[in-house]
Amino acid sequence: MNKSTEKREEGQALSAETIVAHDAVFPWGAVAPPIYQTSLFTFSSVEAMVERFSGKTDDPIYSRADNPTVVEFEKKIARLEGAEAARAFSSGMGAISSSLLSQAKSGDRIVCVKHVYPDAYRLFLKLFPRLKIQVEFVDGTDLTAVERALPGARILYLESPTSVVFEEQNLPEIVALAKKYGVMTMMDNSWATPIFQKPLACGIDLVIHSASKYISGHSDTVAGVVAGDKKWIEDMNERVVPYLGAKLSPFEGWLLLRGMRTLPLRMKQHQENGLFIAKKLAEHESVAQVNHPGLSAQESPTLQGYSSLFSIELKEHVSIATFCNRLKLFKLGVSWGGYESLVFPMEVGVRQAGKHNSLVEFGVSPRIVRLHVGLEGVNELWEDLSDALKDS
Ligand SMILES: *Cc1c(COP(=O)(O)O)cnc(C)c1O
Numbered sequence: 001m002n003k004s005t006e007k008r009e010e011g012q013a014l015s016a017e018t019i020v021a022h023d024a025v026f027p028w029g030a031v032a033p034p035i036y037q038t039s040l041f042t043f044s045s046v047e048a049m050v051e052r053f054s055g056k057t058d059d060p061i062y063s064r065a066d067n068p069t070v071v072e073f074e075k076k077i078a079r080l081e082g083a084e085a086a087r088a089f090s091s092g093m094g095a096i097s098s099s100l101l102s103q104a105k106s107g108d109r110i111v112c113v114k115h116v117y118p119d120a121y122r123l124f125l126k127l128f129p130r131l132k133i134q135v136e137f138v139d140g141t142d143l144t145a146v147e148r149a150l151p152g153a154r155i156l157y158l159e160s161p162t163s164v165v166f167e168e169q170n171l172p173e174i175v176a177l178a179k180k181y182g183v184m185t186m187m188d189n190s191w192a193t194p195i196f197q198k199p200l201a202c203g204i205d206l207v208i209h210s211a212s213k214y215i216s217g218h219s220d221t222v223a224g225v226v227a228g229d230k231k232w233i234e235d236m237n238e239r240v241v242p243y244l245g246a247k248l249s250p251f252e253g254w255l256l257l258r259g260m261r262t263l264p265l266r267m268k269q270h271q272e273n274g275l276f277i278a279k280k281l282a283e284h285e286s287v288a289q290v291n292h293p294g295l296s297a298q299e300s301p302t303l304q305g306y307s308s309l310f311s312i313e314l315k316e317h318v319s320i321a322t323f324c325n326r327l328k329l330f331k332l333g334v335s336w337g338g339y340e341s342l343v344f345p346m347e348v349g350v351r352q353a354g355k356h357n358s359l360v361e362f363g364v365s366p367r368i369v370r371l372h373v374g375l376e377g378v379n380e381l382w383e384d385l386s387d388a389l390k391d392s
Pocket residue numbers: 091092093094117159163188190191209210211212213222223224335
């Protein structure tokens with residue numbers, strides 16, 4: 001066992017703060033990982049090539065499958081999630097579709113909780129019927145409904161908290177049900193990040209992230225990653241990774257490693273800023289409801305903290321367009337998880353996506369506005385929101 005492997009294995013028990021700060025040992029003792037900006041890797045002899053192709057070594061061959069900068073990112077995510085292995089993708093959707101397609105086949109049924117990320121929802125509605133994979137949506141907060149749907153299903157797909165309305169599932173209880181019926185579980189953990197929630201520790205089989213969000217933290221890359229037991233990741237490697245080809249580029253792997261240095265620190269500040277703003281909004285006369293897991297009366301069995309993405313429902317007399325247009329620090333845009341505050345009138349976003357296109361059809365109020373609270377001065381952020389709410 002070489003020195004870097006030894007370190008990595010000890011690293012499993014380390015805190016997130018230490019994991020993000022330390023890497024493998026790189027050539028020349030470089031403290032920042034090199035960007036291996038190369039498509040292929042050459043061999044010194046035919047014998048070395050034969051050894052590699054027969055699986056005796058794991059040297060990189062081609063960057064569609066195993067670029068060392070990307071591998072370093074994958075290892076870091078695996079350590080943060082407490083997983084045996086991880087696999088990076090060119091987007092969160094690449095990670096989601098590759099995970100599902102590595103396990104589901106024609107004739108299978110997938111059970112999915114309501115209000116998942118809208119493009120995952122549309123993947124289920126648009127692509128999967130063409131592959132003859134059936135999808136059944138259930139209310140993830142209703143364990144009786146979940147249990148009714150599970151017998152005979154292939155995969156239970158979760159996202160906790162969900163998109164748009166930020167509803168939590170009780171993961172230990174839902175996992176126990178899935179195990180009872182032998183159903184594999186996959187979960188989107190982009191909202192909480194491994195800093196605030198560790199799905200594998202409560203029995204989820206595969207954890208999925210849009211790394212474009214908090215993991216990157218700088219709104220400068222689109223990426224995804226999946227972590228879990230080796231056998232699931234090997235299934236992905238054998239069945240989908242080389243053929244779908246949704247690989248992460250070395251430069252983006254490097255950006256993610258750099259962004260992750262401050263992930264634990266950023267999450268603490270996002271939590272503080274998000275809760276501050278959410279509580280203020282909950283008391284505001286123009287706000288009908290605040291959907292933030294930190295304001296829920298029930299204590300979460302798995303969340304160890306809260307990120308700063310949540311939604312509000314504005315009262316009927318408030319014009320959503322006027323409110324959004326008046327904001328100065330909260331910029332209008334999709335995505336979230338960066339340093340900057342964002343506002344997103346959900347109805348507009350869902351409508352532009354064509355069919356299956358209204359929040360009502362998605363099962364939520366059309367008066368929902370999503371907020372991402374960034375790392376700016378929190379008093380200025382509140383001033384921005386309360387000014388915009390005046391006379392909107
Ligand atoms: C953004 C997002 C995704 C998709 O990720 P991309 O990197 O944009 O492909 C998946 N899940 C959730 C919860 C998201 O917010």
